[in-house]
Amino acid sequence: xxxETKVKNPAxxxxxEKLKNLYSLQKVLSRIDEIRTIRGELPLEVQDLSDxxxxxxxxxxxxxxxxxxxxxxxxxWKEEKIQAQSVIDRxxxxxxxxxxxxxxxxxxKEVEYQELEIQLRDKRIREAAAKKQEIxxxxxxxxADIEERKAELVVKKEELDEIIMENKVEEDKxxxxxxxxxxxxxxxxxxxxxxxxxxxxxxxxxVSVDRDxxxxxxxxxxxxxxxxxxxxxxxxxxxxCGRILIDPELAxxxxxxxxxxEDKKGRRKKATAKTAKKKEEA
Numbered sequence: 001x002x003x004e005t006k007v008k009n010p011a012x013x014x015x016x017e018k019l020k021n022l023y024s025l026q027k028v029l030s031r032i033d034e035i036r037t038i039r040g041e042l043p044l045e046v047q048d049l050s051d052x053x054x055x056x057x058x059x060x061x062x063x064x065x066x067x068x069x070x071x072x073x074x075x076x077w078k079e080e081k082i083q084a085q086s087v088i089d090r091x092x093x094x095x096x097x098x099x100x101x102x103x104x105x106x107x108x109k110e111v112e113y114q115e116l117e118i119q120l121r122d123k124r125i126r127e128a129a130a131k132k133q134e135i136x137x138x139x140x141x142x143x144a145d146i147e148e149r150k151a152e153l154v155v156k157k158e159e160l161d162e163i164i165m166e167n168k169v170e171e172d173k174x175x176x177x178x179x180x181x182x183x184x185x186x187x188x189x190x191x192x193x194x195x196x197x198x199x200x201x202x203x204x205x206x207v208s209v210d211r212d213x214x215x216x217x218x219x220x221x222x223x224x225x226x227x228x229x230x231x232x233x234x235x236x237x238x239x240x241c242g243r244i245l246i247d248p249e250l251a252x253x254x255x256x257x258x259x260x261x262e263d264k265k266g267r268r269k270k271a272t273a274k275t276a277k278k279k280e281e282a
Contacts, residue, residue: 010183010184011188013184016232016250018185019235019246023251025178031174032171035167035171038163045156049152078121080121081117081118095107196237204216206244207244209245214240225239229246
C-alpha cells in the first residue's frame with residue numbers, strides 16, 4: 001500500500017523556514033522582474049500605438065459621419081432652391097396679369113424674399129463645400145498617420161515577440177516555481193509580502209540586514225532588533241520602510257567582515273610578533 005504524503009500546513013512551519021521560502025520566492029520574482037526589464041518600454045509602446053490607431057480610426061469615423069451630414073444638408077438646400085425658383089417663376093407670371101398696385105407689390109415682395117432665400121442657400125452650400133474640403137483633408141492626414149503607426153506597430157510587435165520568445169521558457173519555469181513556493185507560504189504572510197513588494201520601487205519585500213542596516217532603505221537597525229532577526233522567533237519588519245527582515249546567514253548571503261575587525265586582528269598579530277622577537281633578543 002502506497003504511503004500518503006502529508007503536506008505541511010504553511011502556518012505550522014517554523015519562522016526560519018517561512019523566511020527561507022519567502023526569500024526564495026523573492027529571488028524568483030526578482031528574476032521575472034529582470035526579464036520584464038529586458039522588454040523595457042516595448043509593451044507600453046505597443047499598447048500606446050494600438051490605442052493611437054484606434055483613436056485615429058474613431059476620428060475618421062466621426063468626420064465621415066459629419067461629411068455625410070453635410071451631403072444631406074446640401075441636397076436639402078438644393079431642393080429648397082428649386083422650390084424657391086419655382087415660386088419666383090410663378091409670381092413673375094402673375095405680375096404680368098395683376099389688376100392693381102397692391103397685388104403687384106405683394107407679388108414683388110414675395111419674389112424678392114425667395115431670391116434672398118436662394119442667396120442664403122447658395123451661401124450655406126459654399127460654406128458646406130469648404131467644410132467638406134477641410135474634412136476630406138483631415139481624413140487624408142489621419143489615414144496617412146494610421147498607416148505610419150501601423151508600420152511602426154508591426155516593427156515593435158516583432159521586437160517584442162522576439163524578446164518574449166527568447167525568455168519564454170525561463171519565464172514559464174520561473175512562474176511555475178513561484179506558484180510552488182507560494183503554496184509553501186502562509187496566506188496571511190504572503191498577502192503582507194505582496195503588499196509590501198507592490199509598494200516598493202525595487203520590488204523587494206524581504207531584505208537582509210547588511211552592515212547593521214536595512215537592505216532596502218539602508219536605515220540603521222537597533223542592536224536588539226538585529227538580535228530578534230537572528231533568533232528567528234518571529235517575523236521582523238523594518239521600522240522605517242516596512243520590509244520584512246531576514247538574517248543574511250539564513251538567506252545564504254556571505255557577509256564580509258568589517259574592515260575594522262580585520263585591522264585589529266592584523267595589529268594584534270604584529271604586536272604578538274614584536275613581543276616574541278623582543279623575548280628572543282632578551
